[in-house]
Amino acid sequence: MSAAQDFNVAINGKFLSANPTGVHRVAEELIRALQTIIQERGMPPFTAEVICPSDIRRSFEDGLIPMRKGGVFTWQFWEQFDLPFLARKRLLVSLCNLAPITVSDAITMIHDAQVYLTPESYSPAFRSWYQFILPVIGRRHRRILTVSEYSREQLALHNVAPKEKITVIHNGVDHMNKVGVDPSIIDRLGLEKRNYICALANTQRHKNISVLLKAFSENELASCKLVLFGAADRNAFAQELGVEAPANVVFAGFVTDEEMRSLMEMSLGFACPSTTEGFGLPPLESMLLGAPAIVAPEGALPEVCGEAAVYADAFDPSAWSGAIARLRADEAYWSELSQSGKARAAQFTWRKSAEKLLAAINAELLDMNSAEQPITASKQMSA
Structure with a gap:
């Protein structure tokens, strides 16, 4: 951890104290890509540090953007009460939806509007908090980022x-x-190469996995397996969604990144029947690894996947069973989708994303300092 220095950008590191999620992955990858840019350029027009609570579970090893622990609270209390003090007089960058509401010199990434679009996917406390805080952040902070x-x-x-x-x-x-x-x-899961489909084991309503369970109940897919990885198990789907998983559904539980890559690479494809998505990273990950994505034409999925994915009606199980059956039966069709998916996914790099984040930070710093003298070399990042 670094000692306190003359930094003019603070990055909210609260996410480092929580179990990693997709949103947290975005933050980590953006910070790593920023570090690469800093290493290459040596002296960007700002100096940054990651400020985090004392109970962090992981950290960045590179140190090109240093880290500093501080504060007395944890969880939301740390973010709302400690962080504003620790980041005072600096531009605060938060990448995981939430940020202090008492600051105004801030850039915050809000990944989606799901608490408004599908409030039933969240607990009453969660959605009430988000529906309260997001508009406050949107009103008070200098710039909002989204995906x-x-x-x-x-x-x-x-x-x-x-x-x-x-x-x-x-x-x-x-x-x-x-x-x-x-x-x-x-x-370990008793799978055969290209004879199973991957998807998320998630019972949130907007993830819509129930349509896949119904599709795999049809005779057309009786000899194909659906592999669900994540927190939810067979009982969770029955109790929370009232849908029984057929025998050809395999619950893999939590998997490592290495296991997930192997599952995707050897699969027939990845299914994402969500009724709304702010981005849709898992189908794009599968596409990059050569396994075609079957997605619903909803939310940001068409924007992200373009013409390189198979589309199926979010509410029609037969559309999903038919699309998956065609992938199994038509080798040329599968190969064409595999190649087009790789090409499409290769366009989405963290370097491009970090360059845009860098531009947003620079623009807001310029605006903040427009009436002051230019930032001197003593305040610039040294490699």
């Missing part, structure tokens, strides 16, 4: 922030190229 044009439209529609105040920074997906493989999970 797709779709999310930008929805955040503006639900009065979180005006469109002109929201900048789109797509996620990258090239982190999957750095992940190793662990093919032992294939044998």
